[in-house]
Each structure stands twice: as C-alpha cells, then as structure tokens.
Amino acid sequence: MTITTLQLCEGAILSYEGILEQSSAGLRQLLKAGEEVIGYIYPHTPLELILAHGLTPSLLRGLPGVSGGFEESLQTFACSYVRNLYSQRTNDQMPSIAGLIFPSNTCDSLHNLSDVWRFRFPDDVVFRLTYPATRHVKDGSIVRYLAKELQLLSDGIEESLDRPFLSENYQRAVSLVGQFREDAQYLYSARVAEPAVLSYTELCRLMRAFLTTPLPAVGLELHNTTSLVHNRIKKMALSSVVTSILKAFKTGHFSQIKKLKSSHRPRIAVAGGMVEPQAIANIITGVRGFIDSILILDLLSFGFKTAFTPPLDVEGDPFEEMAKSILSAPGEPTQEGLGHRMSYLEGLLGPLEVDGLMVFEQSFCDPDEFEAPSIERAASRQGVRTVRIPIDPELSDRSRIEVRIQSFLESFGKT
Amino acid sequence: MTETKKEDKAYRQLESNSLLQQIMFQYMLEGQQASEEKRLAWVTSGFPVEIPVAMGVGVSYPEQYGAVVGSQKVGPEVCGYAEEIGYSQELCSYARASIGSVEKPNASPMDGLPVPQALLACNNICGTVLRWYDAVSEQTGAPVFLLDTPPIEGEQPEHHKEYVRKGIDRLVDFLGTTFHTTLTEKRMREVADLSSRAIKLYNQSLAACKNRPSPLNCADRFLTMAPVVSMRGTDIIIDFYQTLLDEVNSRVKEGIGAIRDEKIRLLWDNIPPWHSIFRFFNGLAKRGVVFPADTYTHAWSGAIETDDLYGSVVSIYSNSYLNKGLEAKIDKMCQLIEDYDLDGFIMFSVRSCKRYSLGQLVSKEIVSERTGVPGVVIEGDMVDSRLYNEAQIQTRVDALLEMFL
Numbered sequence: 001m002t003i004t005t006l007q008l009c010e011g012a013i014l015s016y017e018g019i020l021e022q023s024s025a026g027l028r029q030l031l032k033a034g035e036e037v038i039g040y041i042y043p044h045t046p047l048e049l050i051l052a053h054g055l056t057p058s059l060l061r062g063l064p065g066v067s068g069g070f071e072e073s074l075q076t077f078a079c080s081y082v083r084n085l086y087s088q089r090t091n092d093q094m095p096s097i098a099g100l101i102f103p104s105n106t107c108d109s110l111h112n113l114s115d116v117w118r119f120r121f122p123d124d125v126v127f128r129l130t131y132p133a134t135r136h137v138k139d140g141s142i143v144r145y146l147a148k149e150l151q152l153l154s155d156g157i158e159e160s161l162d163r164p165f166l167s168e169n170y171q172r173a174v175s176l177v178g179q180f181r182e183d184a185q186y187l188y189s190a191r192v193a194e195p196a197v198l199s200y201t202e203l204c205r206l207m208r209a210f211l212t213t214p215l216p217a218v219g220l221e222l223h224n225t226t227s228l229v230h231n232r233i234k235k236m237a238l239s240s241v242v243t244s245i246l247k248a249f250k251t252g253h254f255s256q257i258k259k260l261k262s263s264h265r266p267r268i269a270v271a272g273g274m275v276e277p278q279a280i281a282n283i284i285t286g287v288r289g290f291i292d293s294i295l296i297l298d299l300l301s302f303g304f305k306t307a308f309t310p311p312l313d314v315e316g317d318p319f320e321e322m323a324k325s326i327l328s329a330p331g332e333p334t335q336e337g338l339g340h341r342m343s344y345l346e347g348l349l350g351p352l353e354v355d356g357l358m359v360f361e362q363s364f365c366d367p368d369e370f371e372a373p374s375i376e377r378a379a380s381r382q383g384v385r386t387v388r389i390p391i392d393p394e395l396s397d398r399s400r401i402e403v404r405i406q407s408f409l410e411s412f413g414k415t
Numbered sequence: 416m417t418e419t420k421k422e423d424k425a426y427r428q429l430e431s432n433s434l435l436q437q438i439m440f441q442y443m444l445e446g447q448q449a450s451e452e453k454r455l456a457w458v459t460s461g462f463p464v465e466i467p468v469a470m471g472v473g474v475s476y477p478e479q480y481g482a483v484v485g486s487q488k489v490g491p492e493v494c495g496y497a498e499e500i501g502y503s504q505e506l507c508s509y510a511r512a513s514i515g516s517v518e519k520p521n522a523s524p525m526d527g528l529p530v531p532q533a534l535l536a537c538n539n540i541c542g543t544v545l546r547w548y549d550a551v552s553e554q555t556g557a558p559v560f561l562l563d564t565p566p567i568e569g570e571q572p573e574h575h576k577e578y579v580r581k582g583i584d585r586l587v588d589f590l591g592t593t594f595h596t597t598l599t600e601k602r603m604r605e606v607a608d609l610s611s612r613a614i615k616l617y618n619q620s621l622a623a624c625k626n627r628p629s630p631l632n633c634a635d636r637f638l639t640m641a642p643v644v645s646m647r648g649t650d651i652i653i654d655f656y657q658t659l660l661d662e663v664n665s666r667v668k669e670g671i672g673a674i675r676d677e678k679i680r681l682l683w684d685n686i687p688p689w690h691s692i693f694r695f696f697n698g699l700a701k702r703g704v705v706f707p708a709d710t711y712t713h714a715w716s717g718a719i720e721t722d723d724l725y726g727s728v729v730s731i732y733s734n735s736y737l738n739k740g741l742e743a744k745i746d747k748m749c750q751l752i753e754d755y756d757l758d759g760f761i762m763f764s765v766r767s768c769k770r771y772s773l774g775q776l777v778s779k780e781i782v783s784e785r786t787g788v789p790g791v792v793i794e795g796d797m798v799d800s801r802l803y804n805e806a807q808i809q810t811r812v813d814a815l816l817e818m819f820l
Binding site for chain 1: 500501502503505506507510538541542543545546547549550552553559561563565566568572574575577578581582585740741742764766769770772773774775776777781794
C-alpha cells in the first residue's frame with residue numbers, strides 16, 4: 001500500500017466545524033441518556049477522578065462562532081480563550097453540565113474567570129483545582145500538595161453532587177484513560193516516523209472525541225485506529241523507529257532515535273499552549289498546495305502534552321498517583337522550568353528532522369506570549385525556522401493566518 | 416512670593432519627600448554595590464525579602480524600576496525594546512520595561528537595574544512574575560527561584576502552609592548555595608523586627624487618612640511606600656517612616672489636608688498610572704477630590720512577629736491581598752470605604768495586570784450595592800502610556816464626579 005492510498009484510506013477528512021459538531025453530538029447523546037457531565041477547561045484535569053465519581057468529564061473548549069457576551073463582566077484584555085468560554089455561558093451555548101472545574105495557579109485569567117463565574121452564575125456548581133507552579137523539586141512537597149488538592153476536589157464533588165468516589169470506577173477509569181494515552185502516544189510517535197500513516201486531522205478528531213466523551217466505545221475507536229496504524233508501520237518496517245521515538249518522547253533523550261526514512265518535506269512541528277489542535281489542522285489543510293502530513297508533531301497542551309501524561313499505578317494511593325501523573329506530564333508554560341522545556345524542545349528538533357516550527361499564541365495569553373520568544377530562540381539555535389501565529393478561538397483573523405502560514409511553508413519549497 | 420505660590424497650589428508637597436529621595440538614592444547605590452560584590456537578587460514586591468536581607472543578599476525591585484520608567488515617561492521606548500526581541504505588547508508593562516532595560520540598559524533610565532546574580536519570584540501578586548523572571552534569566556543567566564504561594568480562598572489550609580513552608584526551606588538552601596551565606600535565627604529576628612516596625616509606622620500614616628481633611632493623597636502614599644517595598648528589614652527606613660508619621664500627625668493636628676480644599680473623598684483601586692500620576696491626582700485635587708485610601712498601598716499590612724517566625728512569614732506572604740479571591744477584594748474595598756468615610760471609588764483597570772484587574776467589572780457593581788456609593792472603571796496602563804487614553808478617562812471621571820454635585 002502506497003502512502004497516497006494510505007492517505008485516501010482516511011476517507012473524507014472532517015472540517016473543523018464537522019469535528020466540533022461530531023464531538024458535541026456525542027456529548028448531547030450522553031446528556032440525553034441522563035449522564036451527569038462535569039466540564040473542564042484545563043488539560044491536566046484528572047479524568048480518572050471524575051470518572052471514579054461516576055461522572056463523565058468533558059473538555060469544554062473555545063468555539064468559533066461565539067460572538068460577544070463577556071463585555072459586562074470581563075475586559076477585552078482577558079485572554080481570548082477565557083472570553084470565549086464566558087461568552088458561551090452567557091449566550092447559553094454551553095451544554096447542560098452538572099459542574100465545572102476551573103484550574104487555579106496556572107494563569108491569572110483563568111483564575112479570575114472562576115471568581116467572576118461564581119458571582120455571575122451563582123447556581124452553577126463550580127469547583128476549583130489549584131495546581132502547584134513549582135515543578136522541579138524532589139522533596140515530595142509538590143506531590144503532597146496536589147494530592148491534597150485532589151482529595152479536596154473529590155470531597156467537594158461528593159458533597160455537591162452526592163456521588164461518592166468508588167474504587168471500582170476508579171480502576172476502570174485508570175484502565176480506560178491509560179489505554180487512551182498509550183494509543184495516542186503510539187500514534188504521535190508513528191506520525192513522526194511517517195506522517196502520512198494517519199492524517200493529523202484524524203488524530204485530532206480521535207483525541208477530541210475521547211476528551212469530550214471519555215467512554216469505552218470512543219476509546220475503542222482510537223484503539224482500533226492504533227492497531228491499524230501499528231500494522232501499517234510494521235509493513236513499512238518502521239516499528240523499531242517508532243519504538244525509539246516513543247521512548248525518546250517519554251525520557252526526553254532524543255539521541256538514540258533511529259534514522260528516519262520519511263522523504264516528505266517539509267517536516268513542520270507546532271508549538272503553543274492551549275490552542276486547539278483541530279483548529280490548526282483545519283487551517284493547514286486550508287492552505288493551498290499543502291496537505292496536513294507536513295505536520296509531523298504538535299507540542300500543544302490538548303495534544304502532545306495530554307497524550308504523554310504518564311499512566312497511573314492503580315495499586316497506589318489514588319490521589320497521590322494522580323498527582324504524580326499530572327506533575328510528570330510534559331511541562332507547561334504555567335509552571336516553572338522554562339530551561340527544561342526549551343532543552344526538551346531543542347533536543348527533539350534535530351533527531352526528528354524538523355524543518356520548521358510554527359508557534360501559535362492565544363491572544364492575550366500570558367503563558368503563550370512569554371514562552372514564544374524563548375521557543376523562537378531555541379529553534380534558531382538548532383537552525384530551525386519559525387513563524388509566530390497569534391490566534392483566537394473564533395479564528396477571527398483566519399485569512400491573514402492562512403496567508404502567513406502559506407508564506408512560511410512556501411519558503412521550504414512545495415511538497 | 417515663592418511661599419505664596421506654594422500655598423496657592425491645590426496639592427501640598429510633603430516635607431518628608433526630601434528624606435525619601437535620599438533614602439531611595441542610597442537604595443540605588445546599595446544595589447549597585449551588591450551587584451559589584453556579586454550578591455544582588457532581583458525580587459518581586461511580594462517576596463519575603465526579610466530572608467535574603469537577613470542572609471546579606473542585596474535586593475533590587477524590577478516593579479519599582481517599572482514605576483521609574485513610567486514616571487519618566489519613557490515606557491513606550493523601554494517596553495519597545497522588549498517588543499523588538501519578541502515580547503508582545505499585550506504582556507505586562509512592568510515585565511516589558513524590565514526585559515527592555517536588560518536588553519538596552521544604556522538607553523534606559525539609570526542605565527537599568529544593577530545586574531542580578533539571582534532572581535527571586537513569589538507569585539502571591541500574580542502568575543506573570545515567574546514567566547517574566549524566566550525571561551530575564553535567559554537574558555542575564557541569573558537563576559530563578561520561585562516561591563510558590565498558590566492562591567487561597569478563606570482560611571489558609573494546613574497543606575498549603577506546609578507546602579509554602581517547604582518552599583521557604585528551599586529558598587534558604589538556594590540562597591546559601593548561590594551566595595555562600597547562612598541564615599541565623601538571631602539575624603532573621605532582627606530583620607523581621609525592623610520590617611515590622613517600618614510596616615507599622617507606614618500603616619499608622621495610612622490610618623491617619625481617616626481624618627478630615629486627609630493628610631495624604633494617593634500619590635503621597637504611592638511614593639512613600641517605595642522604601643517599605645524595597646528596603647523592608649533595614650534600619651535606614653525606620654527614621655523615614657517616623658518622620659513621615661510625625662508630619663502626617665502634625666497635619667492632622669493642625670487640620671491641614673493633602674489637598675487645599677477637600678470636597679470629595681474617593682477610594683483608588685489598583686496600581687496608579689505612573690506616567691501621569693501627578694497630572695491625574697493633582698488635576699483632581701484642583702476639583703476638591705482627595706483619595707484618602709487605596710487598595711494598593713494598604714496591601715502592606717502584615718508584620719512578622721510571632722514566636723514561630725517562619726510560620727508567620729508563610730502566613731503573611733500567602734495571605735496577601737492579591738492572593739485571595741474576589742470576595743476578599745470586595746470585602747476590603749467595602750471596609751476601606753466605610754473606615755475612611757469615602758464618597759465613591761475609581762477602579763483603574765490596568766491592561767498589564769490581569770490578576771488585579773479581571774473581576775473589577777463585577778466588583779464595581781457589588782461594592783456599589785453593598786456600600787451605596789458610586790464608582791467608575793477607567794482603563795489604561797501603569798507604564799505604557801500608549802495604552803492610556805486620557806480624554807476617555809477624563810470623560811468617565813467627570814461622569815462620576817457629576818454624581819456628587
């Protein structure tokens with residue numbers, strides 16, 4: 001099977017709106033069936049904890065087509081993601097959820113949003129999970145702190161929604177989420193070895209579907225795709241390459257990666273924070289003359305960083321294990337450790353044969369906008385060209401973004 | 416003739432300002448000396464500075480430097496140097512001023528801050544400080560130490576105290592390793608005592624503004640808070656705060672106000688527009704508007720003085736005004752309006768400062784509801800005057816003042 005036919009195998013690639021609609025439909029079905037859903041907005045929310053309470057966690061995201069609604073409560077310099085979420089709630093565009101988990105100590109906009117939300121929507125059940133910003137210490141204090149916060153969140157959920165934490169639910173959740181991550185990690189690694197083995201858009205769709213409705217059936221679709229990709233990789237004699245990439249992603253040591261065989265050029269990676277992987281995939285596919293297999297990797301919060309969060313040890317204390325897992329996920333710009341993050345990035349650019357790096361920044365997002373210049377410099381040190389793309393969930397500047405990306409990609413020569 | 420002119424002004428200068436200038440000059444020299452001796456740390460305003468001071472580490476405050484950049488009206492230029500190397504104009508202007516001045520010290524006021532050997536950030540004032548100091552660390556090579564004090568709601572829980580306490584332990588280790596120094600209980604107690612005395616004296620001056628007329632206006636408090644921010648824990652500032660308190664008490668005794676003809680008493684919320692601080696507050700002083708209280712300078716309220724010295728540090732620096740929720744901010748505003756008998760309030764929505772500013776639109780409504788006094792939100796920036804529309808602000812303030820006529 002040639003690469004071209006493999007691409008065709010994916011069938012009709014859904015548009016961004018199509019993916020959103022599909023994942024929303026899944027959520028609507030769930031709600032119709034009487035399931036209680038807890039919305040979350042930060043990538044490192046412990047899905048296992050929510051599932052252990054017999055509730056379904058669902059990632060609420062910034063949506064295109066949301067216009068206004070925040071102005072009475074938030075200033076225009078609140079980050080675009082925060083404004084979008086708030087407008088969805090004001091405009092009744094949010095699904096009917098049992099509760100909503102906000103992060104704290106990640107960025108000021110999200111922290112203050114939860115305060116504003118509580119005042120404006122006093123009947124909403126709002127939880128807050130506070131994360132440590134300290135990251136690289138070995139005295140156990142950050143795990144203990146987060147474990148206690150997770151326990152308090154669990155107590156709060158039980159108290160507010162009368163849903164106790166059940167061990168059997170937790171064990172099932174650990175297995176389900178663990179399998180999702182294992183599959184997603186494989187797919188990420190496989191795409192680096194041979195990007196045409198699965199379109200980036202399809203990977204995004206599968207991940208989004210799971211994060212919106214993390215049910216066994218949804219996980220199974222991802223798993224089946226992984227099996228298919230596994231076979232394709234085997235037939236291409238790329239298994240050992242994929243294994244070496246997977247190992248490198250987990251350990252951060254990229255020097256042992258086996259020589260890549262892909263001839264597709266350019267090989268583009270995407271960096272950024274909580275921007276939508278689907279939105280990026282959609283923009284790239286909209287750029288004339290390029291297909292999304294030029295995108296070999298994203299390092300986004302809802303993409304790579306979610307996928308490469310380590311699994312839990314089901315035998316250990318649940319709260320401590322969840323804390324350890326969250327704190328071992330790839331670093332976020334909301335945490336300390338800029339040097340570690342840049343070192344990881346610089347380490348992978350050469351061995352993964354990255355030709356160009358697109359750095360997406362959510363407008364008015366402190367973490368994204370502070371990190372971007374460092375990413376540019378890190379890439380430059382490795383001789384990798386970069387382009388910075390400001391973006392908002394509404395894709396309000398889409399035409400200009402496409403032109404900018406097109407110019408960037410054309411600078412490498414057409415595929 | 417000169418005296419008459421002075422008396423004609425709507426705003427009365429503090430005599431203590433000359434001493435303030437001397438102290439701040441000394442602070443600058445000490446920073447330079449510490450840098451030359453390779454023992455200088457840059458610190459955030461909410462950092463438990465008593466610890467590095469007790470360990471013989473010199474300190475400089477980039478936020479205060481940002482205020483200098485703003486007041487010298489070169490914010491757009493210095494922030495622009497940071498923008499030239501990739502930092503968005505949407506980011507905090509204190510951070511941009513700091514990064515910009517490191518990039519081009521010779522083109523910045525005072526040739527920038529002295530070069531640091533370490534960067535000490537405490538995120539009890541905002542989350543931006545970590546990312547800002549990380550950026551400066553890339554520029555200077557100085558390592559960053561983060562004292563993480565996650566935001567709290569209500570009472571500080573035990574696990575939070577333990578976590579911050581561990582951070583304090585690591586701070587002492589970090590300073591010991593970086594600067595080859597140690598911390599003794601005796602020295603820490605001395606420094607904490609000096610810090611507490613300065614804060615108490617300053618707070619007494621603030622409290623005196625409950626009187627009518629108010630002996631201090633907003634700009635007075637913002638300027639005189641500089642030593643308590645930047646030189647907490649040193650003995651040199653005790654004299655200054657005693658002198659200031661004496662002057663304030665004397666004004667109260669003689670019925671002399673900070674402004675000539677006090678008619679309207681308002682609360683100020685947030686950092687001031689440093690580039691327009693005198694123009695803004697003195698302009699209002701001419702119309703009889705005084706600001707006897709503000710949420711910013713009243714943040715310095717904690718004194719380290721219990722037997723459990725480090726427990727006290729943990730408690731004070733975790734419970735700072737900006738590290739608590741919106742409810743606590745609203746309570747504080749209401750309390751100040753009541754205690755200082757204020758007629759209304761102005762909230763400065765600072766584009767740079769999301770932690771302080773996001774939520775103001777909600778709190779404005781609630782504070783008005785609870786206290787029955789009107790308020791207005793004006794928007795701009797504290798350092799970057801490109802983000803400050805004076806005419807628009809004037810219109811909004813005029814609308815508020817009309818309500819008092």
